[in-house]
Amino acid sequence: MKSGVTNLFVTVIGLAAALVPVNSFAALGDLYEADFFSHTIFKFTRAGTKSTFASGQSLSEELAFDRFGNLFEADGGSGTIFKFTPAGTKTTFASGLSGPFGLAFDAAGNLFVADASSGTIFKFTPAGIKSTFASGLSSPDGLAFDSSGNLFEADFSSGTIFKFTPAGSKSTFASGVGNPVGLAFEPATGIVADISTRASVQTGNQVLIAGFILTGTDPKQVIVRALGPTLTSFGVANALQNPVLELHNSTSVIATNDDWQSAANANQIPTSPVDYRPPDSRESAILITLQPGAYTAIMSGKNSTTGNALVEVYDLATSTFSQLTNVSTRGFVGPGNNVMIGGFISSGGNGSVQVIVRALGPTLTQFGVSGALADPTLSLIDGNGNVVASNDNWKNTQQTAIQNSGLAPPNDLESAILATLTNGNYTAVVSGKNGGTGVALVEVYKK
Template identity: 65%
Template structure:
């Protein structure tokens, strides 16, 4: 049974089965003969991963349903979640630990000493949240593993899911779904449920809840209106959606921010038929702190956002305006001197200009986050112009693709000589590109784009105009990627790094 975007998977503990539901509710059997199936997660290629509690195993199913063992010898695996680098996190409910698997299956311990960890969810900043059933708490872990208590005094927390920066939690003991703002403010989303367990959001923001004792999956609209999606199940537990085609949900560029033509200019394109809500951030001081420790950072970043005709929003310090709304997204800059703009954009071309206040300079970062990836609009291109130096002053373009029944094809370009045609002086004479995955592995390098992939790059219609410029055409799974633009042989100058999502 081939899985398709929008399909809902459900683990049926009582029948040891995984069922698949189409968006209109048509049910089919995806896998049988399991032993205590609990949590589900779907990777960037549309493969379904299932935590098999009784056998201590994590099984992997292709979209066609072909089964293999991904990991074994676990101590009661319950919950699964992928980070943006493709690493799989799993809770060992009987062992009180969270373990981490690289895409190659290499295992390490992320956290220990927990009391019945049964649910996992990542926020947009890469923090991992864990429902600790035995202690009635939700713990928060930074990407480095630093643990804090996010919420306490719950009644059997069992499911977690994020939507637009808000964390939803199923409380089995009280029969409620509780939601928390990014600041931890708690409110009740739904009540009167019968042992709510797994939670999952579809692309339209509807929340699906596995009601274990009643054998039902309920659907809640964003406004909280409840309906029955499926019934007659046998102890439903885990839920996971087959994501839509992978989208760019975060694009960012780090560069040495100068003055005049050397300010950092980040362009991006919104395509589709609907509006798109984004957070644009300009960071500086944060880059000087661990784990980055970048010297000579931009002390006081400012942002100026333009559409195709004029400036549409500006910001110096993010708390000056929109403080509560930005905090609610979970993407507030760490430093008060940094900039952020929360805005809803129509399809079109946009430019974010990152500069230092009063003409100051330093290393800065401009970012665009898509905070409602499910709508019929997406980010398809980022192009950032700025000064390319050496060492910490090279230009670093990052992008995150999320979801995906399959993979995403992107073209990364590094330009320099072409910019001189626009009257820019001091351009990067010979750009050099390197592309890394989220674990820091070099995927591809390129100096002159005609050296490799010439025909394929020309077929995209986006071949660089100058033979000395660089380009990489690559198909990637959902995850986190970094393109580093430098000068061949240590050259410096004004350069442009671009990332195009082709399909």
């Protein structure tokens, strides 16, 4: 399935379905359940451990999370939309509704509410300002947005699924479907996240340079790390002893760090459920919230020192409407264990993602890079150490498919692999043919 292509699934059940508990997932993977009879919202961890998140509700109908992790509940008995912070603090977001059922957030953070008794879909801005999005409906229930911002509504009494454009234009998507109540889109393909590259850090134009693009609409918090001394404990020889890190946007340096504990926000680096603090005090880290755009992390050795090092970019806000895409790293490819190793994680979506991985060398010369790797070879390896695919000279394998992707390497000696991957950890290993050395670029594109 191509990225962004989704299928709509409809729950069709009888009138008694109004008594069925409604579920919603938090960004961390916990399951929240609105229990109709007990007037309680329960929380389940991924392991199935149950706890009470909120109690004393009237008639809980629907749940939905906003981009900041706040939980919204449609309370049909009181005609109220309640808002719960991640800590469980409850406030009234909206009141005076006739019978709220379906809830859905658009990409801008506006909340849409299907008010069944009044036959209306209301729109609430993040500040709580109310307007009528659609009226004259039979009995609106479930709501769901597609990736293009169109709103789909399950109209219970008429047995119809209506589609509304972002401007509010209404059309019939499906009819004669019984009594639809629930709508859900099959997830698009997964994302490429949490990138890392290990290479030999030299001086001049042979420092380690990691590039990434944030697409979408929301700011995203990331942490960029530069590790050196830690690699020694993993058997990596000649580790860089004191890495220095710079983060650039398209025009300038926006952050720097040498020794992560010296950063003003070092105490804000997350430690749970994953500890993102570098293990060694000489290593570097930048914790920052970025707007969508292109960024470059440059890693060098303090006082022009050299050695093997690892640069990493971690996505700390996977629930936002932005994602890491088109990741790349430029570095020096040496002999033996001094090859360049690019790592990435495929996650989310429907459990798979199609990528093109490229290894460029000769092309760098035209961009003023001296000492470019003359003939790069490429291997793609999964988290179990199995070789998924390998390539030397991209036209030797998958030539037609790679050309059709629009991402064919410019030089015939460069390498490329097109692969559909299940969610997991992967590494792309770039080496020089016949032991060749030089500066190369490894890239991962999500299709």
